[in-house]
Amino acid sequence: MDTGTHVVMGIAIGGLATLDPVIANDPVMKQSVMVAAIIGSQAPDFDTVLKLRNNATYIRNHRGITHSIPALLIWPFIIVGGIAMLTPEVNYLHLWLWTFLAVFLHVFVDIFNAYGTQALRPFSHRWVALGVINIFDPFIFLSHVVAIFIWGYGMAEPGITFLILYFILAFYYVWRISAKRKVVHHAKSLMPNATHVFVSPTMNYNKWHLVIRTPEKMQVAQSKNHEIHFFETYPFEPIPDDPVITAARVDKNLSAFLSFSPAYRWEKETLENGNLEVRFIDLRYRSKGHYPFVAIVQLNEDLQVMSSYTGWVFSEEKLQQKLSLATQ
Structure with a gap:
């Protein structure tokens, strides 16, 4: 997200966390948990x-080792250790548990994006990307803002407010998973020989980007x-055993692209200057x-690499500028 x-x-x-009596009855713990939860909710993205x-x-590397199973345990220890240096009287166990929940929730919700994470490391380096929720989901963000507003203006206790919020969001995620399944089922009904349907959600709840792959083509x-x-429509074919492409694949930018x-x-x-160009397009x-x-x-x-680039580019002019900078 x-x-x-x-x-x-x-x-x-x-x-x-105020539902936890250890925290609800201790102002220092309330403050410490809030700080730890906010940091923990950001920690996996420190690799930015x-x-x-x-x-x-x-x-x-983004959403790789920092979103892995070991990181789920390590981030809370780092955060709690830092806070404990300033407020040694805190209850370490309860502070660690709520910090862990914040870190876990970060990684958990990232799995539902099209980008995904390597959340199964070290057991698998496979990207887990369910393609259900857009990177920015207005409903998820605004529902949190409303709940924070209700709490901030004293209209309800924070514990019950956010508990109700997450029950609502659980049903929301179930609805989005169901909606995605219907899209995939529809795509496969139109192309029965599809071997995989890649789905990327958008901020429009009724709009999804698709790549439908069959043994012969990608639609x-x-x-x-x-x-x-x-x-x-493009042919679906393996990367050829071609000297130019093989030389290009050694480059770090293309290698990173293919890993993702x-x-x-x-x-x-x-090209007009006699150089060769290899371009891969997601x-x-x-x-x-x-x-x-x-x-x-x-x-x-x-076949020596002169320049290279990987990333997001929305015009050919900008791309050529980035390639020019790469040669300097």
């Missing part, structure tokens, strides 16, 4: 700092108001006829 949603979820966990290094490192489509509209994207097409061309994020998530590698005639 987005940062704002994780923040309001942290506040909600801090309010929900990797953007300062380069996009390849960020794409390959880019959109489900809107219970109707599926088909767009581009499950539905893409590739193309190769010779098909899941079609927007206004454009595919913004790409990886590009440019090589010279000796």
Whole structure:
């Protein structure tokens, strides 16, 4: 989810914690748990700092080890340890448990996005991406804001307020899972030989981006108001054993892209200056006829990488600018 949603979820966990008598009866614990829950709700995304290094490192590692099973246990210890240095009189066990819940909830809700996480590490490096909830979901965010408002203005106790909120959100998630299943079932009814349907939700509850893969092709489509509209069709074929593409795959940017994207097409061309260009395009994020998530590698005639880039680009002009910067 987005940062704002994780923040309001942290506040909600801090309010929900007042149902715990150990916390409800101790002002210091109330404050400590609130601080720990807000930090814990953000902690798994601290790997965003990797953007300062380069996009390849960020794409390959974001939502990886920081969202893993060991991290679920380690983050609370780090956060509680820091808070305990300032307020040593806190109840460590109860503070750790509520901090753990904040961290766990962060990772749990991220699984429902199309981006997903490597939440099963170290047992599996597979990306778990259910494609049910958009990165930013207005209902989830605004319902938290309303609950915080109700609490802040003293209209209800925080514990019961947020408990009711999460019961409502549980039913909301069930509804979204059901809606996604209906979209997948509809897509497979139109293309019975489909082997996989990649689904990316949008902020419009009745609109979903689709990539329908069969043994022969990948069909880019959109489900809107219970109707599926088909767009581009591309052949589904393995990456060829081609010297140019093989040389490009060694590049860190393309390697990071391939570690993340499950539905893409590739193309190769010779540029006017004689250099070669290999371009991989993720098909899941079609927007206004454009595919913004790409990886590009440019090589010279000796198959040496001259420049490369991976990430989100919404115009060819911007992409060329980024490639020019990469060669400097």
